[in-house]
Amino acid sequence: MPGHPGPLVRRRQLGAALRQHRIGAGLSIADVAKELLLSPSKISRLETAQRNISARDVRDLLDLYRVADPEVRDELMRLVEESREFAWWAHYNIDSSYKRLIGLEGAATTICDYQMGAVPGLLQTPEYGTALAGAWNDDPENLKEIVEVRVARQRLLNSNTNLNFVVDESVLRRSIGSTEIMQAQIRRLIDLSAGSRIVFQVLPFSVGAHRGLVSGFIVLQFSNPISTGSAASMSDIVYREGVVGAGWYIEQPEEVAGYLDAFRDLQRRALTQPETTSFLEELLRDN
Numbered sequence: 001m002p003g004h005p006g007p008l009v010r011r012r013q014l015g016a017a018l019r020q021h022r023i024g025a026g027l028s029i030a031d032v033a034k035e036l037l038l039s040p041s042k043i044s045r046l047e048t049a050q051r052n053i054s055a056r057d058v059r060d061l062l063d064l065y066r067v068a069d070p071e072v073r074d075e076l077m078r079l080v081e082e083s084r085e086f087a088w089w090a091h092y093n094i095d096s097s098y099k100r101l102i103g104l105e106g107a108a109t110t111i112c113d114y115q116m117g118a119v120p121g122l123l124q125t126p127e128y129g130t131a132l133a134g135a136w137n138d139d140p141e142n143l144k145e146i147v148e149v150r151v152a153r154q155r156l157l158n159s160n161t162n163l164n165f166v167v168d169e170s171v172l173r174r175s176i177g178s179t180e181i182m183q184a185q186i187r188r189l190i191d192l193s194a195g196s197r198i199v200f201q202v203l204p205f206s207v208g209a210h211r212g213l214v215s216g217f218i219v220l221q222f223s224n225p226i227s228t229g230s231a232a233s234m235s236d237i238v239y240r241e242g243v244v245g246a247g248w249y250i251e252q253p254e255e256v257a258g259y260l261d262a263f264r265d266l267q268r269r270a271l272t273q274p275e276t277t278s279f280l281e282e283l284l285r286d287n
Contacts, residue, residue, distance in 0.1 A: 008103035010083040011049035012234045017076055018061055019047040025065040036060055055080050088152070092145050097247045101218070101239050102153060108161055110221040112263045114212050116168040118176065119185060121150050122157065123165065123192060123200070128185040131177030157198065164199045166266045168212070172202065172283060183287055190280045193273055201270035202279050210269060211262040215240060219260050236260070 022032060029047075033040040045051045058080050062073055089102045105111060113120045118132055126147055133146045156163065175182055193200040203210065222234040238250040238259045250256060271279055 007083045007085055007087055008049065008100060009107035009234075010079045011052070012104075013107075014053065014058070014076060014079040014083060015047040015049045016234050017079075018058070018065075021062065021065040021067055022047075027065070032061070032064060035064055052084065053080060089149060092149050093142060094145065094149060095247075097239075097242075097249070098149075100249070101247070102149070104220050104237060104239075105153070105156060105161075105218075107222060107234075108220040109223040110162040110164070111156075112164045112219040112221070112260065113216075114166045114218075114263055114266055115171060115216040116212060117216060118171060118174075119167065119189070120165050122154055122163065123189060124150060125181070125185050125188050126151055127181045128176055131181055157192070162197065164263075164267070166201050166203055166212075166263065166270050169202055169204045172280070179287055183284060186280050186284050186287070190277060190284070193277055193280070199267075199273065200276060201267060201273065202276045203266055203270040204279070207269050210266060212266050217259055217263075219256065219263055221260075 022029075027035075029040050029043045032038070032043050042051075046053050046057065055077060058076055059073075062076065067073060087099070087103060089099055092099075111122075113122070118124075119128060121129070124132070129147045129150045130143065133143055137143050137146065172186065176185075189200060192198050203212070218239045219236065220239065221236045235251060235253060236256045238256050239247055240250070241247040250259065270276070
């Protein structure tokens with residue numbers, strides 16, 4: 001596995017840094033496009049990580065922005081190289097929006113995951129994941145890949161990422177697979193919620209109407225990704241899973257802030273961690 005989050009994240013980091021340097025130089029996208037004889041759309045796509053960027057483009061942009069510090073230039077050139085490396089998930093036959101989620105969550109400093117349909121993928125046992133994915137996929141090979149990817153993603157559980165989960169009570173009342181599979185899944189949630197870094201809470205039916213009734217969502221937050229001479233940072237992003245096919249992303253700051261506010265409201269209304277553990281233990285006894 002590569003020693004960094006992956007090419008997509010590196011492109012986002014690089015684009016954010018270049019945008020910051022452009023603004024610092026007092027140039028608009030139109031100014032840069034005119035000076036370098038490029039289209040404004042290309043400059044915009046480079047800054048938003050919608051296309052790969054060459055080392056030559058980066059050198060030309062840094063020259064135009066009068067970025068002379070060799071450490072800054074070396075670090076950004078390193079990001080160019082890493083943005084072209086092969087991601088471990090690239091060869092799997094999974095949707096491109098899901099691949100993007102994997103790349104982003106590997107670099108997030110905080111993940112806030114609310115689910116109302118199933119246990120979050122980062123917390124699923126392989127057996128639960130297999131039974132769940134089998135509801136819409138009957139190809140044994142593809143099913144195996146789906147579960148392999150989900151298990152590989154769970155390396156995040158041993159990372160420094162702050163992980164926050166809220167699940168609707170219905171998630172745990174719904175039987176996925178056999179009784180044994182559900183019991184094993186609940187025991188795993190008990191074990192994970194006992195830790196100090198992973199925050200797992202259940203939103204009980206008694207809460208009534210709340211802001212998460214429409215759908216589940218994941219908020220990915222990022223800290224300053226460039227360590228040398230730059231104030232650039234990646235913007236936070238929201239992922240919502242689609243019922244059929246690709247999920248979609250929300251990146252407008254005011255909308256992302258709204259989702260984050262909704263998640264915090266759900267946390268406040270959910271059972272505390274000790275209460276959640278008691279709820280899970282009682283649920284396990286009842287099953």
